[in-house]
Amino acid sequence: MNLDFLQQVYFGNTVELYLRFAVILLLALLLKRYISSIFTRLFYTVFRKFSSDYFGQQFKELLLRPVEGLIVTVFFYIAFYQLSISLDKVILFRRMKPVKEAGKDVPTTLVTVMDIVDHLFFLFLLFYFVLLISRLLDxxxxxxxxxxxxRDDRERQQVLPLLKDVLKVIVWAFGVLSVLGAVFHVNVAALVAGLGVGGIAIAFAAKESLENLLASFMVMIDKPFTIGDWVKIGGVEGNIEKVGFRSTRIRTFDKSVISIPNRQLIDNSLENFSERGMRRVVFSVGAIYGLSVATLETTMKEILNVILKTEGTTGTPSVQLESFGASSVNLQVVYFVSVNSNVEFGKVRQQVYLGVYETMYRHAKGFAYPTQFEISGPEVNEVFPPVAQPPETQ
Incomplete structure (x- = not known):
């Protein structure tokens, strides 16, 4: 088989080099997922002792993209390197410098296509490497x-996410400085020194961000709450989900998420209901008039049993006759709900309401409704008796 055509030269490269270039690119696109899966499994064998098999899927999802990026970057560079001879000859632009002796300009720096490929290779290589480290931290x-x-260790649940964010910022800052130094040939030492001089201006520009950052550290030191606590801050009430660099996330009881800047945690009063250990619930139930005393006492006793049997309630509940309303005999119900991460307040309250609803129809003939009666006969007025009218004269 005659393969001499492979040595034919077009645009400075042989056909064989063009075929190598195409095959390497094709292999990179076709095998990137398979190769990255192999490397991910190898990585996981190192971290398996640190974690359980339950986290295997999460590990794969986190590391698959950066490993794929690293593999594709290396393959693409190898492919373009096959054409390096011709790419080195393609000059994109040149920098000129005046030479006094000769009285003319001569080129001092030539930038070729291969130079751009080298810089892009280092740029993507550093980016995906830093992304890999960041995902490993995640x-x-x-x-x-x-x-x-x-372990129900709420302090660690609060500190660990913030520590993760700090480490990720450090990793990405190192990556950015590495790119500036290796790819763009920036004097990193001079840049850092310049940032030190301009630090005051940056501090003024990012005043609110720095306040929130310092407030987050103050929260960690003072510990007014931990993850999962039920708090009320500036009219926002719910459970603490996460304390970040800038803000704290609160999950309200209607399941919406509200982010509050950390400096507001220090400036505003904060009420931590979890320190009570329980949450008080008070409501009234209207029974109809005409029930016997025995029926009312039985109804109150059954409502009390409903509360005691409901999982999540705590303390000593009470059911008492509160008042005589316009259309009902009002019973006051007071009970307490445990405040911890395993008890959902809304579900406990719903179970109590359903139990009270069933009890009222079972023992008290339902609930009272606003009613009006028309009373026949003359109006009772003992304060101002009517004055007798004189007889009419004809």
Whole structure:
């Protein structure tokens, strides 16, 4: 078989080099997922002792993209390197410098296509490497936070997410400085020194962000609450989900998420209901008039039993005759709900309401409704008796 055509030269490269270029690119696109899966499994064998098999899927999802990016970047560079001889000859632009002796300009720096390929290779290589480190931090702290939840260690649940954010900022800052130095040839030492001089201006420009950041550290030190606590801040009431760099996330009882800037945690009064250990619930039930005393006492006793049997309630509940209303005999119900991460307040309250609803129809003939009666006969007026009218004269 005659393969001499492979040595034919077009635009400075042989046909064989063009075929290598195409085959390597094709292999990179076709095998990137398979190769990255292999490397991900190898990575997981190192971290398996640190975590359980339950986190295997999360590990794969977190690391698959950066590993794919690294593999494709390396394959693409190898492919373009096959054409490096011709790409080095394609000059994109040149920098000129005046030479006094000769009285003319001579080129001092030539930028070729291969130079651009080299810089892009280092740029993408550093980006995906930093992304890989960042995803590894995500996985490590995912396992640590899950272990803290199993041990019900709320302090670790609060500190670990913030520590993860700090480490990720450091990793990405190192990556940006590495790109500036290796790819764009920036003097990193001079840049850092310049940032130190301009630090005051940056501090003024990012005043609110720095206040929120310092407030987050103050919260960690003062510990007015922990993850999962039920708090009320500036009219917002719910459970603490996460304390971040800038804001704290609160999950309200209607399941919406509200982010509050951390400096407001210090400036505003904060009420931590979880420190009570229980939440008080008070409501009234209207029974119809005409029920016997025995029936009312039985109804109150059954409502009390409903509360005591409902899982999640705590303390000593009470059911008492409160007042005589316009259309009902009002019974006051007071009970307490435990405040912890395992008790959902809305569900406990709903179970109590359903039990009271069934009890009222079972023992008290239902609920009272606003009613009016028309009374026949003359109006009773003992304060101002009517004055007798004189007889009419004809």
């Amino acid at each position: 996985f490590i702290f995912l396992v640590l936070v899950n272990k803290a939840k199993e």
